[in-house]
Amino acid sequence: VNRPPDSVPNRSQRHQLVHSLAVALRTAELCAPENATMQRVISDLGDALRSDDSLGGPQVLAIRNHTLFVNNERVPGVTADEIRSLLYAFDICSVNANNEERDLETLALRLRQHGVVHVTLEAPVVEQGSRVDDDTDPATAAQQDLTISGPQQEAAAAELQPTADPGVGSDSPDRACRQPLIEGRSAAALRTYSACLDVCREFQEAVQDLRQLGTRRLHRVTQSVVDQVLQDDGALLAMTTIKEFDDSLFTHSANVAILAVALGQRVGYERSRLGELCLAAFLHDLGKIELARDLLDKPDALTSEEWELMREHPVVSVNILLTQEHLNPSTLRAIISGYEHHLNYDLTGYPRPRQKRHISLFGRIISVVDRYDAMTSPRAYRQRTITPHEAVLYLIGNAGAQLDPTLVRLFVDLVGLYPSGTAITLDTGEDAVVQQPPAAGSQLRRPQVCVLEGPRKGFVLDLAEQRDNGTYVCSIVSVLQPQRVGQVYGFDQVLFSVA
Amino acid sequence: MGCWVLLNDSTEQYEVADLCAALHKAVRAVRFYPPGHPLATGALAALADNFGHQLSGPGLLELEVTERGFVHDDALMDEREDLRDSIPFLLFRDGVRTLVFSPGLTTDEIHALVSVFAQAPDLDRADRDITTVLWDQDLVHVECRVVDPLLDREAGTTTLERLRASLRDGWDTVLGERAAWSQVPATALSEAAERAVAPDGSLADLLEADARIGDLVGAEERARLSAEMAAEPDVFDELVVVLTEVLASAKREDDLAAAAKALSDVLCSYMDWGELTSLLSSIERLDQMQQQVPQRADTFIAILDGLTDPERVARLIGKLDGPLMTRRSEAEGILLRLRERVCGTLLDLLVEVDGRAARRCLLNVLAADGGVPAALIVPRLADSRWYVVRNMVLLLGVIGDPSAIMFLEKTLDHDDERVRSETVRSLSHVGGPRAAYLITSALNDPSSLVRTVAARTLTSLSGPDAVVHLLRQVGTRDFGSRSETERDAVFESLGRLGDDRAVPALDALWATRSLFRNRTLSVRLQALRTLKNIGTPKARESLARAVGSGDETIRRQAKHCLLETEHRTANE
Numbered sequence A: 001v002n003r004p005p006d007s008v009p010n011r012s013q014r015h016q017l018v019h020s021l022a023v024a025l026r027t028a029e030l031c032a033p034e035n036a037t038m039q040r041v042i043s044d045l046g047d048a049l050r051s052d053d054s055l056g057g058p059q060v061l062a063i064r065n066h067t068l069f070v071n072n073e074r075v076p077g078v079t080a081d082e083i084r085s086l087l088y089a090f091d092i093c094s095v096n097a098n099n100e101e102r103d104l105e106t107l108a109l110r111l112r113q114h115g116v117v118h119v120t121l122e123a124p125v126v127e128q129g130s131r132v133d134d135d136t137d138p139a140t141a142a143q144q145d146l147t148i149s150g151p152q153q154e155a156a157a158a159e160l161q162p163t164a165d166p167g168v169g170s171d172s173p174d175r176a177c178r179q180p181l182i183e184g185r186s187a188a189a190l191r192t193y194s195a196c197l198d199v200c201r202e203f204q205e206a207v208q209d210l211r212q213l214g215t216r217r218l219h220r221v222t223q224s225v226v227d228q229v230l231q232d233d234g235a236l237l238a239m240t241t242i243k244e245f246d247d248s249l250f251t252h253s254a255n256v257a258i259l260a261v262a263l264g265q266r267v268g269y270e271r272s273r274l275g276e277l278c279l280a281a282f283l284h285d286l287g288k289i290e291l292a293r294d295l296l297d298k299p300d301a302l303t304s305e306e307w308e309l310m311r312e313h314p315v316v317s318v319n320i321l322l323t324q325e326h327l328n329p330s331t332l333r334a335i336i337s338g339y340e341h342h343l344n345y346d347l348t349g350y351p352r353p354r355q356k357r358h359i360s361l362f363g364r365i366i367s368v369v370d371r372y373d374a375m376t377s378p379r380a381y382r383q384r385t386i387t388p389h390e391a392v393l394y395l396i397g398n399a400g401a402q403l404d405p406t407l408v409r410l411f412v413d414l415v416g417l418y419p420s421g422t423a424i425t426l427d428t429g430e431d432a433v434v435q436q437p438p439a440a441g442s443q444l445r446r447p448q449v450c451v452l453e454g455p456r457k458g459f460v461l462d463l464a465e466q467r468d469n470g471t472y473v474c475s476i477v478s479v480l481q482p483q484r485v486g487q488v489y490g491f492d493q494v495l496f497s498v499a
Numbered sequence B: 001m002g003c004w005v006l007l008n009d010s011t012e013q014y015e016v017a018d019l020c021a022a023l024h025k026a027v028r029a030v031r032f033y034p035p036g037h038p039l040a041t042g043a044l045a046a047l048a049d050n051f052g053h054q055l056s057g058p059g060l061l062e063l064e065v066t067e068r069g070f071v072h073d074d075a076l077m078d079e080r081e082d083l084r085d086s087i088p089f090l091l092f093r094d095g096v097r098t099l100v101f102s103p104g105l106t107t108d109e110i111h112a113l114v115s116v117f118a119q120a121p122d123l124d125r126a127d128r129d130i131t132t133v134l135w136d137q138d139l140v141h142v143e144c145r146v147v148d149p150l151l152d153r154e155a156g157t158t159t160l161e162r163l164r165a166s167l168r169d170g171w172d173t174v175l176g177e178r179a180a181w182s183q184v185p186a187t188a189l190s191e192a193a194e195r196a197v198a199p200d201g202s203l204a205d206l207l208e209a210d211a212r213i214g215d216l217v218g219a220e221e222r223a224r225l226s227a228e229m230a231a232e233p234d235v236f237d238e239l240v241v242v243l244t245e246v247l248a249s250a251k252r253e254d255d256l257a258a259a260a261k262a263l264s265d266v267l268c269s270y271m272d273w274g275e276l277t278s279l280l281s282s283i284e285r286l287d288q289m290q291q292q293v294p295q296r297a298d299t300f301i302a303i304l305d306g307l308t309d310p311e312r313v314a315r316l317i318g319k320l321d322g323p324l325m326t327r328r329s330e331a332e333g334i335l336l337r338l339r340e341r342v343c344g345t346l347l348d349l350l351v352e353v354d355g356r357a358a359r360r361c362l363l364n365v366l367a368a369d370g371g372v373p374a375a376l377i378v379p380r381l382a383d384s385r386w387y388v389v390r391n392m393v394l395l396l397g398v399i400g401d402p403s404a405i406m407f408l409e410k411t412l413d414h415d416d417e418r419v420r421s422e423t424v425r426s427l428s429h430v431g432g433p434r435a436a437y438l439i440t441s442a443l444n445d446p447s448s449l450v451r452t453v454a455a456r457t458l459t460s461l462s463g464p465d466a467v468v469h470l471l472r473q474v475g476t477r478d479f480g481s482r483s484e485t486e487r488d489a490v491f492e493s494l495g496r497l498g499d500d501r502a503v504p505a506l507d508a509l510w511a512t513r514s515l516f517r518n519r520t521l522s523v524r525l526q527a528l529r530t531l532k533n534i535g536t537p538k539a540r541e542s543l544a545r546a547v548g549s550g551d552e553t554i555r556r557q558a559k560h561c562l563l564e565t566e567h568r569t570a571n572e
Helices: A009-031 A036-051 A080-092 A104-114 A138-143 A153-159 A183-208 A215-239 A248-267 A271-282 A286-290 A304-311 A313-322 A329-342 A362-373 A390-396 A404-416 A493-497 B011-032 B037-052 B087-093 B107-126 B130-137 B154-176 B186-196 B219-230 B233-248 B253-273 B276-292 B294-308 B308-318 B328-350 B356-370 B374-382 B387-398 B402-411 B415-428 B433-442 B446-456 B465-474 B484-497 B500-511 B517-533 B538-545 B552-571
Strands: A060-064 A067-070 A118-120 A148-151 A423-424 A431-436 A448-451 A460-462 A476-481 B061-065 B070-072 B097-101 B141-145
Touching: A009 A036, A009 A067, A009 A423, A009 B500, A060 B465, A067 A080, A080 B141, A080 B465, A118 B500, A148 B328, A153 B484, A183 A215, A183 A248, A183 A271, A183 A286, A183 B253, A215 A271, A215 A404, A215 A431, A215 B087, A215 B130, A248 A271, A248 A362, A248 A404, A248 B538, A271 A329, A271 B130, A286 A313, A304 A313, A313 A329, A313 B253, A329 A362, A329 B233, A362 A390, A362 B087, A390 A404, A390 B186, A390 B500, A404 B219, A423 A448, A423 B387, A431 A460, A431 B415, A448 B294, A476 B276, A476 B374, B011 B037, B011 B061, B011 B070, B011 B107, B037 B107, B061 B374, B061 B387, B107 B130, B130 B141, B130 B253, B130 B517, B141 B154, B141 B253, B233 B253, B233 B276, B233 B294, B253 B276, B253 B294, B253 B308, B294 B308, B294 B328, B308 B356, B328 B356, B328 B374, B356 B387, B374 B402, B387 B402, B387 B415, B402 B433, B415 B433, B433 B465, B446 B465, B465 B484, B465 B500, B484 B517, B500 B517, B500 B538, B517 B538, B538 B552
Parallel strands: none
Antiparallel strands: A060 A067, A118 A148, A423 A431, A423 A476, A431 A448, A448 A460, B061 B070, B061 B097, B097 B141
């Protein structure tokens, strides 16, 4: 659907507004009112409010099916993390965001009433449902758009009671330690991941037996992946740290599908298109099924003939999919992006195009995440597996030439500089593993990590936590290389015992 | 037929039962009537009213899905005898257990919902189910609760258990080796970091200490991405690009065959859908690729076979005069590229089509670039319809083959003057002494139309004798009473020939008066203009004499013509 030309900046502004609000709410949860970071996010929120030209009337925020609407218009690209921040605020304010729409003023009022954050919304909306008078002094209005200060300590403490003894620095707020990953959330992610592997196995068997690929279950699985990414991308992203189980082709396909959906969500695709992207990512390496197993697992460098065969797999993927019944636009997109996923942004790579051409956005997305997952997966021919952190640096270094630079930015925005699974050493001397990327508004180098040893073993720390004086509670000092593999699982051990 | 089973008589249940009935009715209407049919639109409007009424308050509408029918508040709302006709049964079969509608449900969402239900019985054949198709629709005010979203089976559980065990072992192994973990060598990291800001440093900001999640992509970059998504190329257009690449690079025969067949299917679909811009650019892309990979020319050519199917070409041509008129120039462009292989079809169509745009398109295609072989045309000259013969005559002229004259000679005797006049034109295109002779003979045709065309075309062919033949026409007794168009044709030709031999006759024409003054005056004035066009000294002398005429009109016209002639001579 062609959108009116002026709607793109509007949507972008609305996304910025939602992002700023989510960051402000989250920062208010973590920082004291006078904290410099708090002041900065309040300033950013004010800027976002003032820059939204359409803020002449009530801004109705609504969340339905994990999609955020502002004034009944979808705001694409809003992350699960941002939505979670808003839902959390709605929740603690007793606002049922799933069923009822609330405008900013209502939210502000509730926040004020609950004393979690102090919000003053004076202009342009003065009373619910009414607009500011036309003769309001614009200068005054500009100064009074929205003011948010940090939590009142007592109230905040009641709301954000920690679940474990932090044990780090006496001046550290108790909020530094967070609850471990919720059992059900990870279990659901693992169940979906397991279904992904099953589908891959079914596909491999079907291709080898020259049978038709059954797509009904594949659709169910891809749709589950999308729904989970929209609800909570962190849990499913953590699953992509699984690199070796049964056939590495299965885990790779599943990981690429999950990462592609998460990146596609950042790009701004709507749900149904994310379903298509997931399907395309799932099938991107279908052609490798027809390659000899010992070629894929060869511990030595490939000969030029072997490379020729390897480079054929995108074409073979096209053939396999073309011979399927029930081709539809989703399958066609899978054919296109499967063919393109080894094609570089600068049209180098393979299969080398004979004419100048455009690479589809699906193809470019899958290219980024495929490369990331391939680099961070153990391979027989590698001495050492690249760590997730190094892989991210590699992507940054190759943006613009091999990879779409905007997509690389969005990918870093998704996983941070230390993606899930990265083993690190903290300045406290503790070893930890990254479990969640940094939250919205946090520094790229400050993810949420799980301590691997010592008295705080199993504790999840948010490295964005600051002391009252504005210094960070913990920081990463080095990246670890866990033996042959480049990372450890990025999810909690509690998962293994879930029935 | 349905029967109603209401377990109690609350008003709300009656209303929900009405809604379920309206839903069934709308689904049937959409299934059996074409889009826009009054019954379908009426049923959809009634359903929208029902939903509007039910969802006017803040509450949700929840319908439990059972094999027998929808259940609301523990009451069965409807029951269908024929399960294939039962929406609840089909939903139940695909795992849906509850449908929840929330306030704000839009008309578009209702239409999409009904459309999915209407195609539900056919989804099996497409290896889909209602659940996944509803999900694709992304209806934000309709929640579909499914009993098993993943369609898990025994094998699924096994994999999950094995995976969990493997992770536990893997975790223990990794942690057990912790003593041997090493720091990533500083060199590796620093090298990666160095690469990270290369080659143009455009992403160096990502490595700065204060770079934050959510701030990495600016508004401008985001807007550019949104614009790209909004203008994403058609999936078939992208597929054509990929398939063409595959054709050029595939090494295995079956890869090549699959791509060729798929590409042929896409191109045929383009033609069937009337997507002529895409079809034309696809054919051009194929042409370019064929030049780059000449060894696969046969494959590229074979791909276009489907497009030459007579019925498909006829449908394309038929659309040119239809209500959804396809752009003629694009259709011509496509047919031109296929012409060698569809000549016979196009000629047949030219005989049969009624539409003006279609005939024009066919003629343009058949007449372009030297036309089509005469052997294909000649049999159609015997057609009983004058316009068929006229079109064939036109095409013979385009060919310009002297052998065509023997056929044109016959059509010069055709009963219809339009065929004869087209024959004269075609003869002029073919040229040669025989053609000139035949055109000269056409000056005596009983039809003014034919004589006019002959007079116009004669000058280019018959050399010095042309003026004699034309003057013979001027000298006929009825010349003054012939149509002005015909006389114009004769005089214009005489003027173009510029032969002094015409001057005496013209001199006599302007000087002669007639009883039928009005008619003659126009002839006399035409004679003066012809003298001006001849422009020789002898013609100027005649004009100079006319300047002295006693007739005011003749005098004024002659003066004007003389001035123009002298001016032209001076310039020369």
